[in-house]
Amino acid sequence: MSDLSAGMLLVATPALLDPNFSDTVVLLLDVDENGALGVVLNRPSPVPVAEVLEGWGGVVGEPEVLFRGGPVSTEGALAVGMLRTPDDAPVGFREVAGRLGLVDLDTPVELVDGSLVGMRIFAGYAGWGVGQLQAEVDEGSWYVVPALAPDVFRADPTDLWREVLRRQPGELAWHSTRPHDPNLN
Template sequence: MAVASLTGQLLVATPLLRDPNFTRTVVLLLDHDQDGALGVVINRPTGVPVMSVLGGWNSMVSQPEVLFQGGPVATDAALALAEVADPEIEPLGWRRLYGRLGLVDLDAPPQLLEGGLGRLRVFAGYAGWGPGQLEMEIKEGGWYVLEAEPDDPFTLDPAGLWRRVLRRQRSELALVATFPDDPTMN
């Protein structure tokens, strides 16, 4: 059975999602099909400067220049997302996911991509779901599926992204942005 692809969409954790790996997260789906889904949490910066791990890339990384916790899977591996500067040109070492967004080969020499990329962010780990798993989590009320805006993966205020994404919705969903971190303290 064919699955409608959610690639390029945001998964926004509902207040019901209490898994500490995903509480109040915003996940950008990089790939989604009948075989499962893969995404990165885009609102969890770490305190680790990119320069301390991938020194050659630090001059190209967008603010804040730190690694982001991309998810609980393969946290010892890095994945980089970047926009191309010119949508008509695909630089060597960059693979298009959708639109202007793609994955960067961090094994490539950074100089190869200099000038060809716009914003770039590096993630430690990723979020992954097996076949049907994400669809079940959505059906059970764990995630809102919302449209991504081009600035979302590169926001300068990642800590506020969960609330901002919810607030910009044109429905009662915008009220969820005011949901307290701990409802028992309300």
């Protein structure tokens, strides 16, 4: 499967040697004729959201820390949220896929709080130029699979890579059991 579209997951394969993306799961937020943009879901930082973005600490889910979204623009932040109901979109919410969307962090917190069932804030993002991501998929660097809402907001993302692969159909699920160092086989 290589349906590169917003709301899909990129799961790093063993062939992907870039340390920025080794064993990562990336949520695609935007894919168009100009390239693609996503955030790494399984790299929490030790930095509490409340220390960096006053007021947002009480809105994000556990753990209440910034996540390392990727190597691009690490001084900036992107917020991904899940609407409580499809008709409950607050000011500053832009749909990505279904109830999942981007939350504008310039929006007053009180206009957003209560309308989301989950929110996570990412420092930086992953970005690809025109054709770059498709070339990486074609060379075997990424598995492209459907996302589930719990993937984005899980309290402990440590085993996200394995769990996403484990639920895939056919032989792709087998990859979830590979050792971190394949040379140990």
